[in-house]
Amino acid sequence: MLMKIEGLxxxxxxxxxxxxxxxxVRQGExxxxxxxxxxxxxxxxxxxxxxxxPVAGTITFNGTNIKGLRPDKIVRLGIMVVPEGRRIFPDLSxxxxxxxxxxxxxxxxxxxxxxTLILATFPRLKERLKQHAGTLSGxxxxxxxxxxxxxxxxxxxxxDEPSMGLSPIVTREIFSLIGLINKEKGISMILVEQNAHMxxxxxxxxxxxxxxxxxxxxxxxxxxxxxxxxxxxxxx
Amino acid sequence: MKFFWEARKVILxxxxxxxxxxxxxxxxxxxxxxxxxxxxSFIVILTSLGLNVIYxxxxxxxLGHAAFYGIxxxxxxxxxKSLGVESILGFIPVLFLxxxxxxxxxxxxxxxxxxxxxxxxxxxxxGFGTLVRVILDNSDRFSEILGGSRGFVGIPRITNLELAxxxxxxxxxxxxxxxxxxxxxxxxxxxxxxxxxxxxGINTSRMKxxxxxxxCFLAGIGGALYAHLYTFLHPSNFDILKSIDFLxxxxxxxxxxxxxxxxxxxxxxxxxxxxxxxxxxxxxxxxWVFIPLFLIGLMMWRPYGLIRKGG
Numbered sequence: 001m002l003m004k005i006e007g008l009x010x011x012x013x014x015x016x017x018x019x020x021x022x023x024x025v026r027q028g029e030x031x032x033x034x035x036x037x038x039x040x041x042x043x044x045x046x047x048x049x050x051x052x053x054p055v056a057g058t059i060t061f062n063g064t065n066i067k068g069l070r071p072d073k074i075v076r077l078g079i080m081v082v083p084e085g086r087r088i089f090p091d092l093s094x095x096x097x098x099x100x101x102x103x104x105x106x107x108x109x110x111x112x113x114x115x116t117l118i119l120a121t122f123p124r125l126k127e128r129l130k131q132h133a134g135t136l137s138g139x140x141x142x143x144x145x146x147x148x149x150x151x152x153x154x155x156x157x158x159x160d161e162p163s164m165g166l167s168p169i170v171t172r173e174i175f176s177l178i179g180l181i182n183k184e185k186g187i188s189m190i191l192v193e194q195n196a197h198m199x200x201x202x203x204x205x206x207x208x209x210x211x212x213x214x215x216x217x218x219x220x221x222x223x224x225x226x227x228x229x230x231x232x233x234x235x236x
Numbered sequence: 237m238k239f240f241w242e243a244r245k246v247i248l249x250x251x252x253x254x255x256x257x258x259x260x261x262x263x264x265x266x267x268x269x270x271x272x273x274x275x276x277s278f279i280v281i282l283t284s285l286g287l288n289v290i291y292x293x294x295x296x297x298x299l300g301h302a303a304f305y306g307i308x309x310x311x312x313x314x315x316x317k318s319l320g321v322e323s324i325l326g327f328i329p330v331l332f333l334x335x336x337x338x339x340x341x342x343x344x345x346x347x348x349x350x351x352x353x354x355x356x357x358x359x360x361x362x363g364f365g366t367l368v369r370v371i372l373d374n375s376d377r378f379s380e381i382l383g384g385s386r387g388f389v390g391i392p393r394i395t396n397l398e399l400a401x402x403x404x405x406x407x408x409x410x411x412x413x414x415x416x417x418x419x420x421x422x423x424x425x426x427x428x429x430x431x432x433x434x435x436x437g438i439n440t441s442r443m444k445x446x447x448x449x450x451x452c453f454l455a456g457i458g459g460a461l462y463a464h465l466y467t468f469l470h471p472s473n474f475d476i477l478k479s480i481d482f483l484x485x486x487x488x489x490x491x492x493x494x495x496x497x498x499x500x501x502x503x504x505x506x507x508x509x510x511x512x513x514x515x516x517x518x519x520x521x522x523x524w525v526f527i528p529l530f531l532i533g534l535m536m537w538r539p540y541g542l543i544r545k546g547g
Contacts, residue, residue, distance in 0.1 A: 051434060075437030087432035089425060100425065103418065104437045148436060
C-alpha cells in the first residue's frame with residue numbers, strides 16, 4: 001500500500017466538498033477517479049497535496065501521516081501533481097520549467113539522470129528547450145507539465161484532467177505517454193478525469209466520485225461495464 | 237570581494253557618474269536645491285526598488301509602502317538624535333538598523349496579510365499605511381522628540397552625495413544578485429502562478445514574506461537617508477499619496493525591471509521638481525495637470541513601462 005486515505009472530509013465554508021472519502025493506492029498502479037464537474041475530484045487532489053486542509057480523516061503515504069503538512073513538504077516526500085490546465089510558467093523557457101520541477105532535489109547526478117530520461121520520454125520538448133513555454137502547443141504544454149512534475153522524482157504522480165482542452169488525437173498521445181511512464185518507471189499514479197472513457201481504459205482500478213462521496217470502486221474493467229456508469233459517464 | 241569583481245561592469249560607470257556629480261556639486265555649477273533633489277532622487281529609486289521587489293517581481297500589491305519608508309525615517313532620526321550621532325561612520329549602523337526595523341515590521345505584518353490576494357491585500361496594506369500615519373501623528377505621546385503632528389525637527393544633516401549614491405548603488409547590486417539567484421526565480425514563479433509554484437514544492441508563503449520584508453528593508457534605508465537629508469519629518473510625507481508615488485514609479489519603469497525603476501525614479505523627481513522651476517509661481521498647480529496627462533499617455537502607449545515594449 002503506497003497511500004491510504006481514510007474518512008476524508010473537506011468543507012468549503014458551509015459546503016461539504018468531500019464526505020467520508022476512503023481511497024487506497026497500491027504500489028505501481030494507475031488509479032483513476034472519475035466524476036462529473038464539481039464532484040470533488042480536484043478537491044481530493046488539493047487535499048492530498050496539502051493546499052486544502054481537511055476537517056476529518058487521515059492520509060498516510062508510505063507509512064507516514066501527511067495530513068496537515070505544508071504543500072512543499074509533501075512534494076519533498078515524493079508526491080508531485082500535474083495541475084489542471086497544465087499551469088506551466090509561460091514566461092520561462094522549457095528548460096527553466098523543467099529545472100524548477102527538480103529544484104527540491106539536492107543530488108546533482110540524480111537531477112541530471114532525471115533530466116536526460118525526461119527528454120528521452122518527451123523528444124518534442126528536447127527540440128524546444130530554449131523556447132518560452134507559453135509558445136508551446138496544448139499537447140506540448142501538457143508534456144512539459146508532466147516533465148516538470150517528473151523532475152521532482154515522484155513516487156506518486158497526481159494527474160488532474162490531463163485531457164483538458166486537447167484534441168482526441170493529442171489526448172491519445174498523452175495517455176499512451178502516461179502508460180509508458182507508469183510501466184517503465186513504475187511510478188504510481190492517480191488519474192483524475194472527466195473523460196471517463198480514457199481514464200478507465202488506462203487505469204487498473206477506478207473510484208467514482210459523486211457529490212463528494214465515493215459511490216463505486218473496483219477494477220476499471222468492472223466499472224466500465226457497470227450500467228450506472230455507462231449511462232452517466234460513458235454516454236453510450 | 238567576489239561580489240564587487242562580478243559587478244565591475246556596473247561599478248565602473250557608477251564611479252564615473254559619482255565623479256561627474258562630485259565635480260558639478262564641488263564647483264557649485266548648480267544650486268543647492270538641485271543638489272538636494274539629486275540626492276533625493278537616489279532615495280526615491282532605492283525605495284521604489286523595494287516596492288518593485290514586492291510588487292513587480294513577486295506580484296504582491298502594496299498600497300502601504302510609504303509606511304515602511306516612514307518607519308525607517310522616524311527610527312533613524314530617533315536613534316541618531318538620542319544617541320547624538322553626527323558623523324557618517326556613526327550613522328551607518330543607524331542606517332542599517334532602521335532598514336532592519338522596517339523589514340522586521342514588514343515581516344510581522346506580512347505573516348497575517350500576505351495570505352490575502354490582490355485587491356484584499358491592497359486594502360490591508362492601505363489600512364496598515366493609515367495606521368502608521370495615525371501613530372506618527374500622535375507620536376509625541378510616546379516621546380516628545382518625535383514631534384507628533386508638529387513634525388520631527390532638528391535631525392542632523394548627514395546624508396551627502398557619497399552616502400546616498402554609494403548606498404543606493406550597493407543595494408541595487410545586492411538586489412540584482414538576489415533577483416538572479418534561485419530566490420529571485422522563485423519570486424517570479426510566485427508572481428506568475430502561485431498554484432503551480434506550490435505544485436513544484438516552492439514554499440510560497442515564505443517566498444512572499446521574504447520578498448515583502450526585503451522590499452520593506454529597502455524602504456527603511458531610503459527613509460533613513462531621507463530623514464538625514466531634509467532634517468525634518470512630517471507624518472504627511474508618509475501617507476497613502478506617497479505610497480502611490482512609489483507605485484507609479486514602479487509601473488512607469490516597468491514591473492520587474494531594475495533599470496526601469498532607476499529611470500522612472502529620475503524622471504519622476506526631475507519632472508515634479510523640474511516643473512516647479514520651469515513653471516511661473518502662479519501656474520505651479522498645473523503640475524498636477526501635466527503629470528496625470530503624462531501617466532494616461534504612458535499607459536496607452538507603453539502599458540508595460542518605459543523599458544519593456546511588449547508583454
